[in-house]
Amino acid sequence: MLTVSNLRTHFHTGRGIVRAVDGVSFNLARGRTLGIVGESGSGKTVLVRSLLGLLPSTAKFGGETEIGFEGRPLDIRSETALNQVRGRAIAMVFQDPMTSLNPVMTVGAQITESLRYHLGLTGGEARERAVALIDSVGIPMARQRIDQHPHQLSGGLRQRVAIAIALACEPKLLIADEPTTALDVTIQAEILDLLARQQAERDMAMILITHDLGVVAGRADDIAVMYAGRIVERAPTARLFANMRMPYTQALMNAIPRLEAPPNTPLRTIGGRPPDLVNPPPGCRFAPRCPRAESRCTDHEPPLEGGESGHRFACWYPVGEPGAA
Amino acid sequence: MSRSIHGFERRARVAEAVASSGARGARRRKLNVMLWLPIAWIAFVFGCALSADWWPMPEPDYMDFLSQGAPPGTTGEVPIGAFESSEGLEHYVFWLGTDMMGRDIVSRLMFGARVSLTLGLLAPLIGLVIGGGLGMAAGYWRGMLEATAVGVTDTILAFPGIVLLLAIVFYLGGSLLNLTLALGFLTVPAFYRVARANTLTYAEREFVTAAKAMGASDVSILAREILPNVIMPMLVYALLIVALLIVVEGVLSFLGLSVPTAPSWGGMIAEGREYLDEHPRLCFVPAFVMFLTVLSFNLLGDRLRGLTDVRESNI
Amino acid sequence: MMSGNGELLKVEDLVVTFNQAGGQRLRAVDGVGFAVAKGETLGLVGESGCGKSSLARAVIQLPPPTSGRVLLDGEDLTGLAGEALRRTRRKIQMIFQDPISSLNPRRRIGDTVAQPLRIMRRGGRAERDAQACDMLAAVGLDPGDAIDRLPHQFSGGQCQRISIARALILEPEFLICDEPVSALDVSVQAQILNLLREMRARYGLTMLFISHDLAVVKNICDRVAVMYLAKLCEIGPSEELYRSPAHPYTAALLSAIPQPSPERRPAKIALVPGELPSPTDPPPGCRFHTRCPHAKAICKQVEPEVKEVGPGRSVACHFPL
Numbered sequence: 001m002l003t004v005s006n007l008r009t010h011f012h013t014g015r016g017i018v019r020a021v022d023g024v025s026f027n028l029a030r031g032r033t034l035g036i037v038g039e040s041g042s043g044k045t046v047l048v049r050s051l052l053g054l055l056p057s058t059a060k061f062g063g064e065t066e067i068g069f070e071g072r073p074l075d076i077r078s079e080t081a082l083n084q085v086r087g088r089a090i091a092m093v094f095q096d097p098m099t100s101l102n103p104v105m106t107v108g109a110q111i112t113e114s115l116r117y118h119l120g121l122t123g124g125e126a127r128e129r130a131v132a133l134i135d136s137v138g139i140p141m142a143r144q145r146i147d148q149h150p151h152q153l154s155g156g157l158r159q160r161v162a163i164a165i166a167l168a169c170e171p172k173l174l175i176a177d178e179p180t181t182a183l184d185v186t187i188q189a190e191i192l193d194l195l196a197r198q199q200a201e202r203d204m205a206m207i208l209i210t211h212d213l214g215v216v217a218g219r220a221d222d223i224a225v226m227y228a229g230r231i232v233e234r235a236p237t238a239r240l241f242a243n244m245r246m247p248y249t250q251a252l253m254n255a256i257p258r259l260e261a262p263p264n265t266p267l268r269t270i271g272g273r274p275p276d277l278v279n280p281p282p283g284c285r286f287a288p289r290c291p292r293a294e295s296r297c298t299d300h301e302p303p304l305e306g307g308e309s310g311h312r313f314a315c316w317y318p319v320g321e322p323g324a325a
Numbered sequence: 326m327s328r329s330i331h332g333f334e335r336r337a338r339v340a341e342a343v344a345s346s347g348a349r350g351a352r353r354r355k356l357n358v359m360l361w362l363p364i365a366w367i368a369f370v371f372g373c374a375l376s377a378d379w380w381p382m383p384e385p386d387y388m389d390f391l392s393q394g395a396p397p398g399t400t401g402e403v404p405i406g407a408f409e410s411s412e413g414l415e416h417y418v419f420w421l422g423t424d425m426m427g428r429d430i431v432s433r434l435m436f437g438a439r440v441s442l443t444l445g446l447l448a449p450l451i452g453l454v455i456g457g458g459l460g461m462a463a464g465y466w467r468g469m470l471e472a473t474a475v476g477v478t479d480t481i482l483a484f485p486g487i488v489l490l491l492a493i494v495f496y497l498g499g500s501l502l503n504l505t506l507a508l509g510f511l512t513v514p515a516f517y518r519v520a521r522a523n524t525l526t527y528a529e530r531e532f533v534t535a536a537k538a539m540g541a542s543d544v545s546i547l548a549r550e551i552l553p554n555v556i557m558p559m560l561v562y563a564l565l566i567v568a569l570l571i572v573v574e575g576v577l578s579f580l581g582l583s584v585p586t587a588p589s590w591g592g593m594i595a596e597g598r599e600y601l602d603e604h605p606r607l608c609f610v611p612a613f614v615m616f617l618t619v620l621s622f623n624l625l626g627d628r629l630r631g632l633t634d635v636r637e638s639n640i
Numbered sequence: 641m642m643s644g645n646g647e648l649l650k651v652e653d654l655v656v657t658f659n660q661a662g663g664q665r666l667r668a669v670d671g672v673g674f675a676v677a678k679g680e681t682l683g684l685v686g687e688s689g690c691g692k693s694s695l696a697r698a699v700i701q702l703p704p705p706t707s708g709r710v711l712l713d714g715e716d717l718t719g720l721a722g723e724a725l726r727r728t729r730r731k732i733q734m735i736f737q738d739p740i741s742s743l744n745p746r747r748r749i750g751d752t753v754a755q756p757l758r759i760m761r762r763g764g765r766a767e768r769d770a771q772a773c774d775m776l777a778a779v780g781l782d783p784g785d786a787i788d789r790l791p792h793q794f795s796g797g798q799c800q801r802i803s804i805a806r807a808l809i810l811e812p813e814f815l816i817c818d819e820p821v822s823a824l825d826v827s828v829q830a831q832i833l834n835l836l837r838e839m840r841a842r843y844g845l846t847m848l849f850i851s852h853d854l855a856v857v858k859n860i861c862d863r864v865a866v867m868y869l870a871k872l873c874e875i876g877p878s879e880e881l882y883r884s885p886a887h888p889y890t891a892a893l894l895s896a897i898p899q900p901s902p903e904r905r906p907a908k909i910a911l912v913p914g915e916l917p918s919p920t921d922p923p924p925g926c927r928f929h930t931r932c933p934h935a936k937a938i939c940k941q942v943e944p945e946v947k948e949v950g951p952g953r954s955v956a957c958h959f960p961l
Contacts, residue, residue: 039825040796154916155688184687184852186911189896211825214898241901255830256900257859263878264837265859267830273795531742535806538700539756540729553746 001205002028002069008062009050016278020046022229033206035220041274043229044209048175053082088118091166095178097158101150107161108146111168118169133164156187175207213252225249228275228285235311245318248286292317360628363621370618374438381405385436385588389427397422424607433588440589441571444505449566451509452516457559460520465528478514486511494582501584512566519562523555564626568619590615648846650675654708656694666920668694670870681847683861691870692850696816700732733807737819739799743791750787756810775805797828816848833860855897866890869927876953886955888932
């Protein structure tokens with residue numbers, strides 16, 4: 001349904017060209033969930049914003065970048081083409097519901113505005129639809145809530161409202177950019193459940209962005225791990241967790257504190273910091289931080305390939321194989 | 326426009342802030358010209374105002390009855406410097422001509438700069454110190470102090486400024502000191518508000534709590550934690566007020582409320598208004614000087630805001 | 641409760657109330673008591689709005705609690721004022737959730753880290769700078785590079801390191817960490833947790849560690865206290881509390897943690913769906929009964945006392961699990 005081929009998003013800045021997304025390709029089928037995982041600055045947010053044209057004017061796309069949506073090419077350089085899909089066929093949920101909602105408009109007005117604009121519904125119809133939507137995202141007393149303002153709602157309810165707005169026009173693809181990072185753990189689980197339920201009911205495709213492998217573990221069909229503007233490992237979820245090949249994925253995994261571990265277990269961390277995207281290191285971009293790196297890693301960039309049953313990784317000396325002699 | 330699109334735009338703006346450092350770099354050269362030209366002009370006006378006494382030219386009030394309304398470049402015989410100490414008449418070129426009373430326009434402009442700059446700089450300084458101090462205290466301690474300060478400043482704001490100025494000129498006389506104090510007083514509420522609003526946002530920040538946790542006193546927190554963050558927006562605002570007050574001085578001259586004893590740019594424009602038909606330069610020359618000065622202060626304020634904008638977010 | 645010996649911090653019947661718009665009084669912390677032994681790390685867990693941050697701030701007297709006592713080394717902090725309070729401040733320091741907001745954006749890092757020394761009037765400028773450099777190096781930053789820069793030139797994780805350096809430069813005995821890793825990426829979170837553990841060992845710190853994430857808390861705490869709507873639900877040694885939570889709320893929190901294994905699809909959260917009740921108008925009886933899957937009639941009327949259920953373990957529930 002969605003095909004992204006060789007997406008390059010570069011920002012032209014005073015320091016030089018920031019290669020925020022540098023050659024990313026993936027496909028997403030109807031009804032599937034893709035989890036995109038990476039540290040901040042890995043380009044995961046820029047990646048999905050590129051799809052919706054939500055980037056500043058300094059962003060430039062590479063020449064070979066091709067996006068296909070529902071079998072047709074989608075010109076992400078054209079505002080008109082994007083206006084056809086965004087908010088409608090592709091909707092987005094943001095990290096912080098406090099800033100993504102308009103504080104001076106009632107919840108209902110924010111939902112119906114989208115319904116009127118995209119679907120041409122009128123007052124009463126739109127309101128009924130809005131009530132149904134609010135109800136469907138699990139907000140109790142929908143009829144009362146619809147006339148409230150965002151500041152009268154808790155963080156969890158606000159995020160539910162943001163989801164209701166995103167779902168208003170029956171999108172085919174829902175992009176959730178760290179939808180639970182700003183929320184408590186208990187609320188996080190509820191919101192993730194809600195997203196999964198809505199997705200199943202509506203047969204939507206979903207892209208779930210997070211920095212926490214734990215969040216996508218039970219919820220995504222496929223996982224793509226991003227590092228420094230590239231996808232470094234991609235596999236069906238179960239495969240990935242069973243058999244991590246890219247040392248970076250492994251390192252992300254090791255950084256998560258485990259409930260089953262005894263108290264005060266030191267965590268295995270990745271040294272160093274993500275590279276400067278103006279001047280990324282040659283070869284494999286993870287090499288300077290990688291415990292398994294050899295000279296080949298700094299000389300040649302590993303392609304994203306390999307693995308059986310859809311498991312791909314960009315590494316010369318993957319985990320589980322002996323390193324260089 | 327759709328609500329969702331609206332949300333997107335807001336987000337996009339965040340992203341823009343992330344990437345705008347580069348656009349800034351690209352504009353740097355142009356930016357520098359726009360910074361240095363205003364500074365140069367303001368420095369020039371300052372220099373003129375300070376050195377007006379020492380230039381070989383007639384006093385601003387000396388009327389050469391032989392050269393009334395003389396065009397630029399006319400020559401005449403005038404006493405140079407203060408009338409009493411001058412050694413008779415000397416040959417002199419009226420580079421910008423004279424006004425209808427035969428007074429040298431260059432001399433009047435240079436001495437007039439004193440009034441405009443004194444008023445324009447000192448009055449905001451009064452507002453900055455009193456209003457700023459009050460605003461920081463109110464924003465930091467809140468409570469009764471804030472309630473009182475809000476009441477007082479709202480009263481000042483509600484009171485028609487022109488009536489206050491009329492009353493002061495009528496009862497106390499229109500001296501430069503009185504006008505400066507009155508205008509300074511009128512700017513207090515605006516500075517109070519800017520200071521209070523900025524203090525409120527910083528007082529809630531955790532570095533203030535951290536300082537308290539270290540045992541820093543309130544005064545030290547105000548001076549060392551909050552002031553450095555609040556002073557920049559205040560200065561930027563002060564520059565805009567400077568520009569505004571220079572214009573206000575001109576308006577007051579029209580109403581006969583400016584300093585009557587000294588030449589001022591506003592006064593020159595007001596006097597030249599009667600001769601707009603035959604001698605438009607009498608109006609336009611001081612107006613142009615005022616325009617450049619006001620523009621310079623405005624540009625400087627804008628640049629200062631751009632340059633001191635500490636980016637708190639990281640990519 | 642732990643035995644009286646070796647207690648560094650003891651909080652007794654602490655109450656914090658705020659006046660809200662409309663004349664309502666919000667009891668953010670309502671009769672909470674616990675003790676932290678020297679060298680121990682106590683975790684404080686709960687959802688946002690449960691009063692854990694208000695509790696932490698009441699401990700450092702910012703603002704002082706409405707009632708109750710905070711004893712540090714036997715000395716009651718609540719009665720102190722002026723110079724006496726200032727002196728004890730040296731012994732308790734705090735690090736905050738938002739690494740960017742907790743640093744003054746216009747002060748260079750060197751001055752930020754040396755600031756506590758300046759406030760305590762220790763040493764000359766050069767001496768303070770030298771100490772700040774040592775401290776920056778201790779938290780894993782390059783002092784020569786960092787000292788003259790401003791906070792916005794650093795990442796969130798680095799800012800948190802700077803905050804830690806500033807908090808530790810006076811060599812406090814007690815460190816309060818208010819959600820220090822919640823705003824950070826998992827990978828950076830791990831670095832900061834390791835750093836805190838290292839600092840704790842090096843400086844012999846006693847800590848109160850606040851978080852909403854039980855997995856994070858387990859990673860660094862010896863004992864854990866769980867709060868719900870201004871009250872303490874349960875307190876006990878980490879290992880036991882995680883193995884067999886006694887309070888249904890603790891069990892619910894545990895079930896909500898996302899764990900990185902696809903087979904263990906997140907179990908249904910053991911929580912009646914619904915929002916956190918408003919703290920201005922808490923439910924009668926046990927405050928958790930509106931969301932508790934095991935609530936009975938008595939829970940709606942009688943508020944459960946905090947009872948000891950095992951060595952060092954207490955729980956406030958009529959029907960502990």
